Amino acid sequence: xxxxxxxxxxxxxxxxxxxxxxxxxxxxxxxxxxxxxxxxxxxxxxxxxxxxxxxxxxxxxxxxxxxxxxxxxxxxxxxxxxxxxxxxxxxxxxxxxxxxxxxxxxxxxxxxxxxxxxxxxxxxxxxxxxxxxxxxxxxxxxxxxxxxxxxxxxxxxxxxxxxxxxxxxxxxxxxxxxxxxxxxxxxxxxxxxxxxxxxxxxxxxxxxxxxxxxxxxxxxxxxxxxxxxxxxxxxxxxxxxxxxxxxxxxxxxxxxxxxxxxxxxxxxxxxxxxxxxxxxxxxxxxxxxxxxxxxxxxxxxxxxxxxxxxxxxxxxxxxxxxxxxxxxxxxxxxxxxxxxxxxxxxxxxxxxxxxxxxxxxxxxxxxxxxxxxxxxxxxxxxxxxxxxxxxxxxxxxxxxxxxxxxxxxxxxxxxxxxxxxxxxxxxx
Numbered sequence: 001x002x003x004x005x006x007x008x009x010x011x012x013x014x015x016x017x018x019x020x021x022x023x024x025x026x027x028x029x030x031x032x033x034x035x036x037x038x039x040x041x042x043x044x045x046x047x048x049x050x051x052x053x054x055x056x057x058x059x060x061x062x063x064x065x066x067x068x069x070x071x072x073x074x075x076x077x078x079x080x081x082x083x084x085x086x087x088x089x090x091x092x093x094x095x096x097x098x099x100x101x102x103x104x105x106x107x108x109x110x111x112x113x114x115x116x117x118x119x120x121x122x123x124x125x126x127x128x129x130x131x132x133x134x135x136x137x138x139x140x141x142x143x144x145x146x147x148x149x150x151x152x153x154x155x156x157x158x159x160x161x162x163x164x165x166x167x168x169x170x171x172x173x174x175x176x177x178x179x180x181x182x183x184x185x186x187x188x189x190x191x192x193x194x195x196x197x198x199x200x201x202x203x204x205x206x207x208x209x210x211x212x213x214x215x216x217x218x219x220x221x222x223x224x225x226x227x228x229x230x231x232x233x234x235x236x237x238x239x240x241x242x243x244x245x246x247x248x249x250x251x252x253x254x255x256x257x258x259x260x261x262x263x264x265x266x267x268x269x270x271x272x273x274x275x276x277x278x279x280x281x282x283x284x285x286x287x288x289x290x291x292x293x294x295x296x297x298x299x300x301x302x303x304x305x306x307x308x309x310x311x312x313x314x315x316x317x318x319x320x321x322x323x324x325x326x327x328x329x330x331x332x333x334x335x336x337x338x339x340x341x342x343x344x345x346x347x348x349x350x351x352x353x354x355x356x357x358x359x360x361x362x363x364x365x366x367x368x369x370x371x372x373x374x375x376x377x378x379x380x381x382x383x384x385x386x387x388x389x390x391x392x393x394x395x396x397x398x399x400x401x402x403x404x405x406x407x408x409x410x411x412x413x414x415x416x417x418x419x420x421x422x423x424x425x426x427x428x
Contacts, residue, residue: 004155004233006058007098013041013082015120015143016069018128022136023075033136035072035126038143039079041119042066046095046105048112049088053197055155066117069143072125082119092158092236094340098150102344108158108236109339116151120144120379144379149349154232158337159197159211160330162237166257169245170282172196174313175212178323206327211237231268236338239329240277241322246310247283248291254281255300276329278307280322285312346380347395358404366415366422367405374418383421 016038023031044066064087070079089095093107095116105114121144129137163171179198196212213233234240242261244254258279266273281297294310301308307325311318356371377395382388396402405416405425416423 004055006055006153007062007150008058008153009063009148009150010044010087010117011063011065011148012044012117012146013066013068013119014146015039015041015122016071016079016082017142018123018125018140019072019074019077019079020126020138020140021074033126033130034074034076035140036074036077036079037072037125037128038122039069039072039081040122041069041144041146042082043084043115043119044117045084045086045113045115046093046107047086047088047114048091048093048107050091052088052090054090055093055153058153066119066146068146069119069122071143072123072140076125076127078125079122081122084119089153090155092156094154094156096152096154097344098152100344101152103340103342104151104344105342106340109337111339115382117147117149118379118382120146121375144375147349147379156236157197157211157233158209158236160208160237161200161210161239161241161326162234163210163212163243164234164240164261164277165243166245166252166261168250169243169257170313171212171243174243174280174282174311174319175210177313177316178319179210200323200326202323202327206331208327208330210241231264231272234265234272234275235269237275238333238335239326240275241280241326242277243280243282243313244297245283246281246291246293246297247286248288248293249283249286254293254297258297258300276333278309278322278325278329281308281310282313284310285315285317345391347377347391350376350380350395352399356401358401358408360408364417366417367408367410369401369405369416369418373399378418378421 018038019035021033021035023034025031044064064085066085067082069082072079089107091108095104095107096102097104104116105111107114123141123143126137126140128141129139131137163175165171175196175198178200198210198212199207200210201207211233242258244257245252246254262273279297279301281294284294287294298308300306307329309318309322309325311322313319350373354371354373354376356369356373359368359370360366361368377392381392381395383392410416410425412426414425416425
Protein backbone atom coordinates (compact mmCIF):
# COMPACT_ATOMS: atom_id res chain seq x y z
CA UNK A 1 0.00 0.00 0.00
CA UNK A 2 1.30 3.44 -0.92
CA UNK A 3 1.58 5.83 2.03
CA UNK A 4 2.78 9.41 1.78
CA UNK A 5 2.01 10.74 5.29
CA UNK A 6 2.85 9.60 8.81
CA UNK A 7 2.88 11.03 12.31
CA UNK A 8 5.55 9.61 14.61
CA UNK A 9 7.09 10.24 18.04
CA UNK A 10 10.86 10.67 18.23
CA UNK A 11 13.02 10.89 21.35
CA UNK A 12 16.77 11.17 21.75
CA UNK A 13 18.64 9.33 24.50
CA UNK A 14 19.21 10.86 27.92
CA UNK A 15 22.81 11.40 28.93
CA UNK A 16 24.10 9.08 31.62
CA UNK A 17 24.56 10.60 35.08
CA UNK A 18 27.99 11.24 36.47
CA UNK A 19 28.99 8.92 39.32
CA UNK A 20 29.96 9.72 42.91
CA UNK A 21 32.49 7.34 44.43
CA UNK A 22 35.87 7.32 46.18
CA UNK A 23 38.92 5.15 45.83
CA UNK A 24 38.88 2.54 48.57
CA UNK A 25 41.90 0.27 48.49
CA UNK A 26 44.08 -1.35 51.08
CA UNK A 27 47.20 0.65 51.86
CA UNK A 28 45.67 3.74 50.17
CA UNK A 29 44.41 5.71 53.16
CA UNK A 30 43.69 8.92 51.26
CA UNK A 31 41.91 7.61 48.18
CA UNK A 32 40.38 10.45 46.25
CA UNK A 33 37.18 10.80 44.26
CA UNK A 34 37.02 8.41 41.30
CA UNK A 35 33.44 8.70 40.04
CA UNK A 36 33.39 8.39 36.24
CA UNK A 37 31.47 10.37 33.63
CA UNK A 38 28.15 9.31 32.17
CA UNK A 39 27.81 8.26 28.54
CA UNK A 40 26.26 10.41 25.82
CA UNK A 41 22.66 9.73 24.88
CA UNK A 42 21.93 8.46 21.37
CA UNK A 43 20.97 10.83 18.55
CA UNK A 44 17.89 10.59 16.33
CA UNK A 45 19.14 10.49 12.74
CA UNK A 46 17.12 10.51 9.53
CA UNK A 47 18.70 8.87 6.50
CA UNK A 48 17.58 8.50 2.89
CA UNK A 49 17.09 4.92 1.72
CA UNK A 50 16.94 4.76 -2.07
CA UNK A 51 15.19 1.41 -1.84
CA UNK A 52 12.11 2.99 -0.25
CA UNK A 53 9.37 4.81 -2.13
CA UNK A 54 6.57 4.99 0.45
CA UNK A 55 6.10 5.71 4.17
CA UNK A 56 4.12 2.51 4.70
CA UNK A 57 6.64 1.19 7.27
CA UNK A 58 5.51 3.90 9.66
CA UNK A 59 1.94 2.57 9.75
CA UNK A 60 3.05 -0.11 12.22
CA UNK A 61 5.90 1.54 14.14
CA UNK A 62 5.20 5.06 15.39
CA UNK A 63 7.60 5.49 18.36
CA UNK A 64 11.33 5.88 17.82
CA UNK A 65 13.56 6.28 20.88
CA UNK A 66 17.35 6.34 20.89
CA UNK A 67 19.25 4.60 23.67
CA UNK A 68 20.12 6.39 26.91
CA UNK A 69 23.74 6.79 27.94
CA UNK A 70 24.92 4.67 30.86
CA UNK A 71 25.81 6.08 34.26
CA UNK A 72 29.47 6.49 35.05
CA UNK A 73 31.12 3.99 37.41
CA UNK A 74 33.73 3.84 40.10
CA UNK A 75 37.46 3.69 39.39
CA UNK A 76 37.01 6.53 36.86
CA UNK A 77 35.03 4.32 34.50
CA UNK A 78 32.94 6.23 31.97
CA UNK A 79 29.46 5.04 31.10
CA UNK A 80 28.79 3.59 27.65
CA UNK A 81 27.33 5.96 25.05
CA UNK A 82 23.76 5.26 24.01
CA UNK A 83 23.25 3.91 20.46
CA UNK A 84 22.07 6.38 17.85
CA UNK A 85 18.76 5.54 16.19
CA UNK A 86 18.73 5.81 12.39
CA UNK A 87 15.30 6.26 10.81
CA UNK A 88 15.31 5.45 7.09
CA UNK A 89 12.94 7.33 4.80
CA UNK A 90 12.45 7.69 1.02
CA UNK A 91 14.13 10.56 -0.77
CA UNK A 92 11.74 13.51 -0.90
CA UNK A 93 10.48 13.11 2.67
CA UNK A 94 9.67 16.39 4.40
CA UNK A 95 9.95 16.30 8.21
CA UNK A 96 7.74 18.83 10.02
CA UNK A 97 7.04 19.70 13.63
CA UNK A 98 3.53 18.40 14.36
CA UNK A 99 2.47 21.27 16.61
CA UNK A 100 3.52 24.18 14.40
CA UNK A 101 3.67 22.59 10.94
CA UNK A 102 7.09 24.17 10.42
CA UNK A 103 9.79 22.39 8.42
CA UNK A 104 12.50 20.68 10.49
CA UNK A 105 14.36 19.30 7.49
CA UNK A 106 13.86 18.15 3.91
CA UNK A 107 15.51 14.85 2.96
CA UNK A 108 16.10 15.97 -0.63
CA UNK A 109 18.65 17.70 -2.82
CA UNK A 110 21.70 15.87 -1.54
CA UNK A 111 20.60 15.91 2.11
CA UNK A 112 21.00 12.15 2.62
CA UNK A 113 21.64 12.01 6.37
CA UNK A 114 20.89 14.47 9.15
CA UNK A 115 20.95 14.46 12.94
CA UNK A 116 17.50 15.80 13.80
CA UNK A 117 17.71 15.50 17.60
CA UNK A 118 20.94 15.28 19.56
CA UNK A 119 21.26 12.99 22.55
CA UNK A 120 21.85 14.40 26.02
CA UNK A 121 25.42 14.98 27.11
CA UNK A 122 26.92 12.66 29.68
CA UNK A 123 27.19 14.06 33.20
CA UNK A 124 30.54 14.63 34.89
CA UNK A 125 31.59 12.30 37.72
CA UNK A 126 32.84 13.65 41.02
CA UNK A 127 36.46 13.01 39.95
CA UNK A 128 36.13 16.24 37.95
CA UNK A 129 35.27 18.42 40.93
CA UNK A 130 38.20 17.79 43.26
CA UNK A 131 40.08 20.96 44.25
CA UNK A 132 42.73 21.73 46.88
CA UNK A 133 39.99 23.08 49.12
CA UNK A 134 37.40 20.36 48.31
CA UNK A 135 39.18 17.04 48.12
CA UNK A 136 36.10 14.85 48.64
CA UNK A 137 33.31 16.28 46.46
CA UNK A 138 29.97 14.54 46.96
CA UNK A 139 28.56 16.02 43.81
CA UNK A 140 28.31 14.68 40.27
CA UNK A 141 26.57 16.28 37.32
CA UNK A 142 23.45 14.54 36.02
CA UNK A 143 23.25 13.62 32.36
CA UNK A 144 21.65 15.96 29.84
CA UNK A 145 17.93 15.52 29.30
CA UNK A 146 16.51 13.71 26.30
CA UNK A 147 14.52 15.65 23.72
CA UNK A 148 11.21 14.40 22.40
CA UNK A 149 8.85 15.61 19.71
CA UNK A 150 5.92 14.54 17.57
CA UNK A 151 6.78 15.05 13.92
CA UNK A 152 5.01 14.45 10.64
CA UNK A 153 6.58 12.87 7.58
CA UNK A 154 5.32 13.94 4.18
CA UNK A 155 6.56 12.28 1.01
CA UNK A 156 6.57 14.64 -1.95
CA UNK A 157 7.47 12.85 -5.17
CA UNK A 158 10.72 13.80 -6.85
CA UNK A 159 10.08 13.83 -10.59
CA UNK A 160 11.13 16.07 -13.46
CA UNK A 161 7.71 16.01 -15.10
CA UNK A 162 4.25 15.81 -13.59
CA UNK A 163 1.30 14.55 -15.63
CA UNK A 164 -1.65 16.74 -14.81
CA UNK A 165 -5.31 16.47 -15.73
CA UNK A 166 -8.82 15.40 -14.79
CA UNK A 167 -9.53 11.72 -14.04
CA UNK A 168 -9.61 9.37 -17.03
CA UNK A 169 -7.91 11.71 -19.50
CA UNK A 170 -5.17 9.12 -20.13
CA UNK A 171 -2.32 9.96 -17.75
CA UNK A 172 -1.78 6.36 -16.63
CA UNK A 173 -2.00 5.14 -20.21
CA UNK A 174 0.65 7.63 -21.32
CA UNK A 175 2.96 6.76 -18.43
CA UNK A 176 2.72 3.03 -19.13
CA UNK A 177 3.34 3.65 -22.84
CA UNK A 178 6.56 5.64 -22.42
CA UNK A 179 8.11 4.20 -19.22
CA UNK A 180 8.53 0.90 -17.41
CA UNK A 181 5.84 1.90 -14.89
CA UNK A 182 2.73 -0.28 -14.86
CA UNK A 183 -0.10 1.67 -13.23
CA UNK A 184 -3.58 0.17 -13.08
CA UNK A 185 -5.76 1.47 -15.90
CA UNK A 186 -9.55 1.38 -16.24
CA UNK A 187 -12.38 3.45 -17.65
CA UNK A 188 -13.70 5.01 -14.48
CA UNK A 189 -12.72 8.09 -12.44
CA UNK A 190 -9.98 7.91 -9.81
CA UNK A 191 -8.41 4.67 -11.00
CA UNK A 192 -5.11 6.22 -9.85
CA UNK A 193 -5.18 6.99 -6.13
CA UNK A 194 -1.42 7.20 -5.70
CA UNK A 195 1.37 8.80 -7.74
CA UNK A 196 3.21 6.47 -10.12
CA UNK A 197 6.75 7.23 -11.26
CA UNK A 198 8.52 6.04 -14.39
CA UNK A 199 11.74 6.80 -16.24
CA UNK A 200 11.53 7.96 -19.85
CA UNK A 201 14.60 6.83 -21.82
CA UNK A 202 15.23 8.59 -25.13
CA UNK A 203 17.60 7.11 -27.74
CA UNK A 204 19.85 10.19 -27.78
CA UNK A 205 19.90 10.51 -24.01
CA UNK A 206 18.14 13.24 -22.10
CA UNK A 207 15.93 10.85 -20.15
CA UNK A 208 13.76 12.11 -17.31
CA UNK A 209 11.49 10.95 -14.49
CA UNK A 210 7.77 11.33 -15.09
CA UNK A 211 5.06 11.14 -12.41
CA UNK A 212 1.43 10.31 -13.05
CA UNK A 213 -0.31 12.57 -10.54
CA UNK A 214 -3.79 11.33 -9.54
CA UNK A 215 -6.65 13.11 -11.30
CA UNK A 216 -7.74 16.42 -9.84
CA UNK A 217 -11.26 17.75 -9.49
CA UNK A 218 -12.69 21.21 -8.96
CA UNK A 219 -12.17 22.29 -5.36
CA UNK A 220 -8.95 20.30 -4.94
CA UNK A 221 -7.08 23.33 -3.58
CA UNK A 222 -9.64 23.50 -0.73
CA UNK A 223 -9.08 19.82 -0.02
CA UNK A 224 -12.11 18.50 -1.88
CA UNK A 225 -11.68 14.78 -2.50
CA UNK A 226 -7.99 14.06 -2.00
CA UNK A 227 -6.94 17.41 -3.43
CA UNK A 228 -4.21 18.37 -0.98
CA UNK A 229 -2.80 14.83 -0.97
CA UNK A 230 -2.48 14.94 -4.75
CA UNK A 231 -1.33 18.51 -5.24
CA UNK A 232 1.65 18.18 -2.89
CA UNK A 233 3.24 15.66 -5.26
CA UNK A 234 3.48 18.28 -8.03
CA UNK A 235 5.50 20.73 -5.92
CA UNK A 236 8.93 19.30 -6.77
CA UNK A 237 8.33 18.87 -10.51
CA UNK A 238 10.05 21.20 -12.97
CA UNK A 239 7.57 20.90 -15.81
CA UNK A 240 3.88 19.99 -16.10
CA UNK A 241 2.43 18.03 -18.99
CA UNK A 242 -1.24 18.91 -18.93
CA UNK A 243 -3.39 16.21 -20.53
CA UNK A 244 -6.89 16.96 -21.81
CA UNK A 245 -9.41 14.68 -23.49
CA UNK A 246 -10.37 16.11 -26.90
CA UNK A 247 -12.31 13.05 -28.07
CA UNK A 248 -15.65 14.58 -27.15
CA UNK A 249 -17.14 11.21 -26.16
CA UNK A 250 -17.44 11.96 -22.44
CA UNK A 251 -19.05 15.34 -22.98
CA UNK A 252 -16.20 17.27 -21.32
CA UNK A 253 -15.12 20.70 -22.43
CA UNK A 254 -11.30 20.47 -22.64
CA UNK A 255 -10.76 24.24 -22.52
CA UNK A 256 -12.92 24.49 -19.40
CA UNK A 257 -10.93 21.61 -17.86
CA UNK A 258 -7.63 23.36 -18.55
CA UNK A 259 -8.77 26.60 -16.94
CA UNK A 260 -10.30 24.91 -13.90
CA UNK A 261 -7.19 22.86 -13.13
CA UNK A 262 -4.92 25.86 -13.60
CA UNK A 263 -7.17 27.75 -11.21
CA UNK A 264 -6.81 24.96 -8.63
CA UNK A 265 -3.02 25.18 -8.96
CA UNK A 266 -3.09 28.92 -8.37
CA UNK A 267 -5.33 28.57 -5.31
CA UNK A 268 -3.09 25.91 -3.79
CA UNK A 269 0.27 27.49 -4.53
CA UNK A 270 1.19 30.41 -6.81
CA UNK A 271 4.55 28.77 -7.54
CA UNK A 272 2.77 25.72 -8.95
CA UNK A 273 0.71 27.85 -11.27
CA UNK A 274 3.92 29.48 -12.52
CA UNK A 275 5.53 26.16 -13.53
CA UNK A 276 6.00 25.80 -17.29
CA UNK A 277 3.38 23.65 -19.01
CA UNK A 278 3.04 21.67 -22.20
CA UNK A 279 -0.45 20.74 -23.35
CA UNK A 280 -1.14 17.22 -24.63
CA UNK A 281 -4.46 16.93 -26.48
CA UNK A 282 -5.12 13.23 -25.95
CA UNK A 283 -7.39 10.61 -27.56
CA UNK A 284 -7.20 11.99 -31.10
CA UNK A 285 -7.52 8.39 -32.36
CA UNK A 286 -11.14 8.27 -31.19
CA UNK A 287 -12.01 11.92 -31.67
CA UNK A 288 -15.57 12.73 -32.71
CA UNK A 289 -15.30 13.97 -36.30
CA UNK A 290 -17.92 16.62 -35.57
CA UNK A 291 -16.09 17.97 -32.51
CA UNK A 292 -14.10 21.22 -32.63
CA UNK A 293 -12.36 20.44 -29.32
CA UNK A 294 -8.87 20.13 -30.79
CA UNK A 295 -9.10 23.46 -32.64
CA UNK A 296 -10.36 25.18 -29.51
CA UNK A 297 -7.53 23.75 -27.42
CA UNK A 298 -5.01 24.92 -30.02
CA UNK A 299 -6.56 28.39 -29.99
CA UNK A 300 -6.36 28.54 -26.19
CA UNK A 301 -2.74 27.36 -26.25
CA UNK A 302 -1.78 29.97 -28.84
CA UNK A 303 -3.45 32.72 -26.80
CA UNK A 304 -1.55 31.69 -23.66
CA UNK A 305 1.79 30.90 -25.39
CA UNK A 306 1.68 27.24 -24.31
CA UNK A 307 2.99 24.48 -26.64
CA UNK A 308 0.33 21.91 -27.61
CA UNK A 309 0.78 18.39 -29.02
CA UNK A 310 -2.12 16.29 -30.35
CA UNK A 311 -1.47 12.69 -29.22
CA UNK A 312 -2.97 9.29 -28.68
CA UNK A 313 -1.49 7.67 -25.60
CA UNK A 314 -3.15 4.39 -26.58
CA UNK A 315 -1.61 4.18 -30.08
CA UNK A 316 1.49 6.35 -29.38
CA UNK A 317 0.53 8.70 -32.23
CA UNK A 318 2.36 12.00 -31.64
CA UNK A 319 3.86 10.74 -28.36
CA UNK A 320 7.51 10.80 -29.52
CA UNK A 321 7.23 14.44 -30.58
CA UNK A 322 5.79 15.25 -27.14
CA UNK A 323 8.62 13.48 -25.32
CA UNK A 324 11.36 15.21 -27.33
CA UNK A 325 9.70 18.57 -26.67
CA UNK A 326 9.59 17.79 -22.94
CA UNK A 327 13.29 16.79 -22.91
CA UNK A 328 14.26 19.98 -24.77
CA UNK A 329 12.24 22.14 -22.38
CA UNK A 330 13.80 20.48 -19.34
CA UNK A 331 17.27 21.39 -20.63
CA UNK A 332 16.31 25.08 -20.65
CA UNK A 333 14.81 24.89 -17.14
CA UNK A 334 17.86 23.41 -15.43
CA UNK A 335 18.08 20.68 -12.82
CA UNK A 336 17.92 22.57 -9.55
CA UNK A 337 15.51 20.59 -7.33
CA UNK A 338 13.00 22.19 -5.01
CA UNK A 339 14.20 21.82 -1.44
CA UNK A 340 12.00 23.22 1.31
CA UNK A 341 13.81 25.62 3.63
CA UNK A 342 13.99 24.89 7.35
CA UNK A 343 11.50 27.04 9.24
CA UNK A 344 11.38 25.28 12.63
CA UNK A 345 13.72 26.66 15.28
CA UNK A 346 14.48 24.05 17.95
CA UNK A 347 15.33 26.81 20.41
CA UNK A 348 11.69 27.96 20.30
CA UNK A 349 10.88 24.66 22.02
CA UNK A 350 12.95 25.59 25.10
CA UNK A 351 10.53 26.78 27.84
CA UNK A 352 10.93 30.38 29.01
CA UNK A 353 10.53 29.53 32.69
CA UNK A 354 13.63 27.35 33.07
CA UNK A 355 16.13 28.91 35.53
CA UNK A 356 19.72 29.90 34.88
CA UNK A 357 22.52 31.66 36.78
CA UNK A 358 25.10 34.24 35.72
CA UNK A 359 28.25 34.53 37.86
CA UNK A 360 31.73 35.97 37.59
CA UNK A 361 34.55 33.66 38.68
CA UNK A 362 37.35 35.77 40.13
CA UNK A 363 39.82 32.88 40.02
CA UNK A 364 39.45 32.08 36.31
CA UNK A 365 38.33 35.62 35.41
CA UNK A 366 35.46 34.20 33.40
CA UNK A 367 31.71 34.74 33.36
CA UNK A 368 29.80 31.50 33.86
CA UNK A 369 26.27 30.88 32.68
CA UNK A 370 24.69 27.66 33.93
CA UNK A 371 21.35 26.10 34.77
CA UNK A 372 18.58 24.01 33.15
CA UNK A 373 17.81 26.69 30.56
CA UNK A 374 21.40 26.60 29.28
CA UNK A 375 21.61 22.81 29.34
CA UNK A 376 18.39 22.56 27.36
CA UNK A 377 19.58 25.13 24.83
CA UNK A 378 22.90 23.34 24.32
CA UNK A 379 21.04 20.07 23.79
CA UNK A 380 19.13 21.58 20.88
CA UNK A 381 22.01 23.47 19.28
CA UNK A 382 24.94 22.37 17.14
CA UNK A 383 27.44 25.13 17.90
CA UNK A 384 29.84 23.73 15.30
CA UNK A 385 27.56 24.81 12.44
CA UNK A 386 27.13 28.40 11.31
CA UNK A 387 23.35 28.15 11.49
CA UNK A 388 23.50 26.67 15.00
CA UNK A 389 25.85 29.40 16.22
CA UNK A 390 23.55 32.11 14.84
CA UNK A 391 20.64 30.48 16.69
CA UNK A 392 22.74 30.41 19.86
CA UNK A 393 23.53 34.13 19.64
CA UNK A 394 19.89 34.98 19.03
CA UNK A 395 18.82 32.80 21.98
CA UNK A 396 21.27 34.52 24.34
CA UNK A 397 19.86 37.90 23.36
CA UNK A 398 16.17 37.02 23.21
CA UNK A 399 16.13 35.25 26.59
CA UNK A 400 17.80 38.19 28.37
CA UNK A 401 21.04 36.34 29.11
CA UNK A 402 23.21 38.97 27.42
CA UNK A 403 21.55 41.72 29.46
CA UNK A 404 22.24 39.74 32.64
CA UNK A 405 25.91 39.34 31.67
CA UNK A 406 26.31 43.02 30.95
CA UNK A 407 24.69 43.84 34.28
CA UNK A 408 27.46 41.78 35.91
CA UNK A 409 30.07 43.89 34.13
CA UNK A 410 30.70 41.99 30.89
CA UNK A 411 32.78 43.99 28.42
CA UNK A 412 34.47 43.37 25.09
CA UNK A 413 37.25 40.78 25.24
CA UNK A 414 35.86 38.99 28.32
CA UNK A 415 35.32 35.23 28.29
CA UNK A 416 31.90 33.68 28.79
CA UNK A 417 31.76 29.97 29.66
CA UNK A 418 28.69 27.77 29.22
CA UNK A 419 29.70 24.43 30.69
CA UNK A 420 32.25 23.04 28.20
CA UNK A 421 32.01 25.97 25.76
CA UNK A 422 34.01 29.19 26.10
CA UNK A 423 33.39 32.33 24.00
CA UNK A 424 35.11 35.68 23.77
CA UNK A 425 32.59 38.51 23.83
CA UNK A 426 32.77 41.37 21.38
CA UNK A 427 30.35 44.16 20.51
CA UNK A 428 28.88 44.12 17.01
